[in-house]
Amino acid sequence: xxxxxxxxxxxxxxxxxxxxxxxxxxxxxxxxxxxxxxxxxxxxxxxxxxxxxxxxxxxxxxxxxxxxxxxxxxxxxxxxxxxxxxxxxxxxxxxxxxxxxxxxxxxxxxxxxxxxxxxxxxxxxxxxxxxxxxxxxxxxxxxxxxxxxxxxxxxxxxxxxxxxxxxxxxxxxxxxxxxxxxxxxxxxxxxxxxxxxxxxxxxxxxxxxxxxxxxxxxxxxxxxxxxxxxxxxxxxxxxxxxxxxxxxxxxxxxxxxxxxxxxxxxxxxxxxxxxxxxxxxxxxxxxxxxxxxxxxxxxxxxxxxxxxxxxxxxxxxxxxxxxxxxxxxxxxxxxxxxxxxxxxxxxxxxxxxxxxxxxxxxxxxxxxxxxxxxxxxxxxxxxxxxxxxxxxxxxxxxxxxxxxxxxxxxxxxxxxxxxxxxxxxxxxxxxxxxxxxxxxxxxxxxxxxxxxxxxxxxxxxxxxxxxxxxxxxxxxxxxxxxxxxxxxxxxxxxxxxxxxxxxxxxxxxxxxxxxxxxxxxxxxxxxxxxxxxxxxxxxxxxxxxxxxxxxxxxxxxxxxxxxxxxxxxxxxxxxxxxxxxxxxxxxxxxxxxxxxxxxxxxxxxxxxxxxxxxxxxxxxxxxxxxxxxxxx
Numbered sequence: 001x002x003x004x005x006x007x008x009x010x011x012x013x014x015x016x017x018x019x020x021x022x023x024x025x026x027x028x029x030x031x032x033x034x035x036x037x038x039x040x041x042x043x044x045x046x047x048x049x050x051x052x053x054x055x056x057x058x059x060x061x062x063x064x065x066x067x068x069x070x071x072x073x074x075x076x077x078x079x080x081x082x083x084x085x086x087x088x089x090x091x092x093x094x095x096x097x098x099x100x101x102x103x104x105x106x107x108x109x110x111x112x113x114x115x116x117x118x119x120x121x122x123x124x125x126x127x128x129x130x131x132x133x134x135x136x137x138x139x140x141x142x143x144x145x146x147x148x149x150x151x152x153x154x155x156x157x158x159x160x161x162x163x164x165x166x167x168x169x170x171x172x173x174x175x176x177x178x179x180x181x182x183x184x185x186x187x188x189x190x191x192x193x194x195x196x197x198x199x200x201x202x203x204x205x206x207x208x209x210x211x212x213x214x215x216x217x218x219x220x221x222x223x224x225x226x227x228x229x230x231x232x233x234x235x236x237x238x239x240x241x242x243x244x245x246x247x248x249x250x251x252x253x254x255x256x257x258x259x260x261x262x263x264x265x266x267x268x269x270x271x272x273x274x275x276x277x278x279x280x281x282x283x284x285x286x287x288x289x290x291x292x293x294x295x296x297x298x299x300x301x302x303x304x305x306x307x308x309x310x311x312x313x314x315x316x317x318x319x320x321x322x323x324x325x326x327x328x329x330x331x332x333x334x335x336x337x338x339x340x341x342x343x344x345x346x347x348x349x350x351x352x353x354x355x356x357x358x359x360x361x362x363x364x365x366x367x368x369x370x371x372x373x374x375x376x377x378x379x380x381x382x383x384x385x386x387x388x389x390x391x392x393x394x395x396x397x398x399x400x401x402x403x404x405x406x407x408x409x410x411x412x413x414x415x416x417x418x419x420x421x422x423x424x425x426x427x428x429x430x431x432x433x434x435x436x437x438x439x440x441x442x443x444x445x446x447x448x449x450x451x452x453x454x455x456x457x458x459x460x461x462x463x464x465x466x467x468x469x470x471x472x473x474x475x476x477x478x479x480x481x482x483x484x485x486x487x488x489x490x491x492x493x494x495x496x497x498x499x500x501x502x503x504x505x506x507x508x509x510x511x512x513x514x515x516x517x518x519x520x521x522x523x524x525x526x527x528x529x530x531x532x533x534x535x536x537x538x539x540x541x542x543x544x545x546x547x548x549x550x551x552x553x554x555x556x557x558x559x560x561x562x563x564x565x566x567x568x569x570x571x572x573x574x575x576x577x578x579x580x581x582x583x584x585x586x587x588x589x590x591x592x593x594x595x596x597x598x599x600x601x602x603x604x605x606x607x608x609x610x611x612x613x614x615x616x617x618x619x620x621x622x623x624x625x626x627x628x629x630x631x632x
Contacts, residue, residue, distance in 0.1 A: 032112050033065040039099055040112055046100070046119045047074070049090045050082070074118060080129045087126045094123055194487040200497055201487065228259045228266025233275040236298070237305050241425040242313070245295035272298050276305055280469055283462040288325040291318065291433030299425050306423040309374060309403040311362065315410040316555035319427035320360060323404050327356055332400075334358055339405075344369035347403075348389050354400030362407040364414055366421065373403065374421040410545070429555060431535050438562060439531035443524050445566045446578070454520045457513055464510045471503045526575065530582045534562050536617045537590050540609045544594075547602055553594065565589050587614075 032040060041061070048056035048064050051073060064070060094100055102120070106113035222229075232255050240248045252270065259266045267274070273282070273294060285300050286292050299319070303310045312319040327334040333355045337346040339362045347369060350357040359367070366374065369389065378385045378396065385396045410428060418424065443450055478492045487493070538558050544551035569585040572578055591610060595603050615621035 032109060032115065035109050035112070037108050039097075039105055039108055042093075042097055042100060043105060043112060043115055043119065046090055046093055046123075047115065049086060049093060050074075050119065050122055051077070052086065077122075080133070082122075082126050082129070087123075087130075090119070090123050091126075094120065194485075197487045197490070197493045200493050203500075222267075225265045225267045228264045229270060229275045231259070231264070232256065232266065232270055233272055236272045237276075237302050237423070241299070241302050241306075241423055242419075243426060244428070245293075245298075245430055248295070248298070272301055276301050280462065280466050283458070283465065284329070285322070285326065287458060287462060288329055289318070289322045290326075291430070292436055293430045293432040295430045296427070296433050299427050302423060302425050303404075308421065308423040309405070310425050311405040311407070311418065311422040312425045312427045313410070313412060314406040314427040315408050316427075316429045317406075317408070318429055318433075318555075319425075320358070320406050323358055323406075332356055336360060339363060339367060343367040344390060347373070348392055348394060351387070351389065351394045351396060351401055354397055356402035356404065359403070359405045362405050364409070364412050364418075366405075366418060370403075371421075431539055434538055434555075435531045435535035438534040438559075439524060439527060441559070441563055442527040442530045442566060442582070445563070446527060446575075447523060450520055450523050454517070454524065457517050457520065461510065461513045461517070464506045464513065467506045468503060468510065471499045471506070474499050526579065529579060530566075530586065532617060533583050533586055533614070534558075534590075536613050537587065537610065540606075540613045541590075541594055543609070544598070544602075544606065547605065548599070551598065551602075553597075558590070561590055561593060562586060 033044075044061045044064065045056045048061055051064070053064070100116065100120075102113045102116045105116045232252060235255060236248070236252065240251050243251070256266060256270055271294075277297065282297055282300070285297070290296055290300055296318075299312075300322075303312070314320055324334060324336070333353070334357075335346055335350045335355055336358045337343060337360070339359050343359060344367070346357060346359075349355075371377075372387050372389060373396075378387055379393065380386070381393075386393050387396045388394075405422065406427075414424065443454070475496055478489075478495055482489045482492050538555070541553045541558065544553070565586045566582060570578075570581050572581065587610070591607075595606065598606055612621060612626075616623075616626060
């Protein structure tokens with residue numbers, strides 16, 4: 001505030017004057033009081049005026065001198081409220097005497113200087129005090145007006161606050177209504193989109209409804225028959241691997257009858273392929289060289305479902321070729337080693353690298369280095385399986401390592417411990433499987449474009465079925481993982497739509513492929529008699545080992561001879577005539593070549609076996625007639 005600043009500037013001078021009074025001693029005051037100098041008396045006159053004496057005559061001054069508390073009165077007087085008449089009077093006195101100056105008075109009496117300084121300071125301060133009082137009065141007046149204005153302002157502010165509150169309430173209500181409106185619009189939009197997505201979902205799953213409904217019914221029935229089917233499947237994997245297809249069926253029939261007797265629910269037409277097989281996977285196995293007959297497919301299922309390592313009886317090397325082709329397709333590095341070579345080193349390397357191992361040409365005994373692996377003598381370290389191979393402890397990971405063993409011996413005399421440690425599987429070629437292979441050879445040479453188309457078609461069908469199954473699995477997976485409302489899952493609907501579109505294309509391709517396959521199969525059927533004759537001849541030749549063990553004819557030899565006949569025989573324009581020539585040529589040439597390796601005493605028997613086998617295959621000899629001939 002300005003008045004305070006002015007007062008603050010003037011107070012130091014006044015305070016210095018008051019401090020100067022403190023320097024006066026009693027002796028100084030006595031000397032001053034007794035000094036007759038007119039200027040000194042004039043000083044006392046001014047002091048008397050300031051202290052309120054209206055008539056500062058000699059009597060008043062003497063009375064002032066007699067006052068013992070004079071200095072205290074001078075120091076404690078109210079400087080800010082000195083009356084106007086006293087102010088004017090003292091100023092007139094000071095103005096009337098130009099000798100009234102501290103330095104001049106000091107020349108007369110040094111101690112009187114302090115009193116003069118005080119008088120002049122008080123006289124000067126009155127002007128400042130007057131100015132200050134005026135400003136304070138003005139401030140007080142303005143403050144009063146300000147208080148009045150503030151009071152009016154508060155009244156108006158209160159009124160404004162009421163209006164503002166009403167405005168705020170209206171704005172809040174407006175914002176709420178806007179939000180409700182926006183939410184309503186969003187809900188309308190969301191509901192519209194949900195309807196669209198629901199339509200897409202219904203459309204996408206419409207075609208699956210009937211099939212899934214049928215599947216649910218089938219699965220319900222399968223669950224009822226699960227106990228018996230799984231029992232027979234487990235028994236098949238464990239027990240019937242070493243036997244031929246016919247003997248296997250006899251065993252299964254007895255198991256099935258026993259299940260019925262004990263009232264264990266099971267399928268009427270039980271099949272290992274149906275219980276444990278995967279159609280898409282089986283098609284992949286066929287593409288890798290596995291014969292398509294049920295016995296061969298059952299063998300492959302046992303290979304991958306058994307908990308022991310498989311040992312395959314493979315005189316025709318079919319399992320050997322299939323395993324190699326399969327591991328190549330799976331992009332795994334298959335290590336192949338002969339049983340007579342260093343099995344231990346190959347086993348150690350395969351275990352370390354996580355690669356599959358195939359041991360070929362096994363005899364009747366297992367390699368001793370396989371004992372810890374076959375008996376599963378695992379050591380657990382850091383929650384991982386390890387196995388001791390000779391002096392090395394090697395980590396074992398069944399996810400990557402596989403062990404296959406094959407033997408070319410058609411009827412090996414294995415000791416019981418071999419059956420205990422491994423799963424023996426009879427991969428001896430079947431008549432149906434061999435016929436399919438020979439048919440492929442005939443068609444490849446006689447109708448190469450048909451065979452090429454068939455191979456492409458098989459691959460295409462397998463791929464399409466895989467895509468179809470993947471699509472179905474993807475739909476079910478997405479539906480299972482979906483949380484909340486299905487129609488709100490945009491990603492699910494999008495993927496479902498894509499999957500459905502892809503499924504439609506795949507189904508169309510699959511239908512076209514299956515129609516094309518029927519046409520191809522009809523064309524291939526023309527060559528069926530040639531393959532049938534070749535298969536019949538091979539199994540007659542293979543049975544010669546029962547007459548004399550010396551009569552051993554490999555499938556590879558027979559296949560080469562079969563193909564040689566196809567390449568060198570006459571090729572008339574009439575395809576029917578060509579088939580007749582192939583059948584006669586194959587029969588004659590194979591018979592002639594085999595006879596060269598037979599004793600004369602067995603040639604006539606071989607002729608009878610060939611002719612009777614052909615007669616039974618062509619149904620010229622009926623089964624009852626053959627039974628009568630054999631049994632009488």
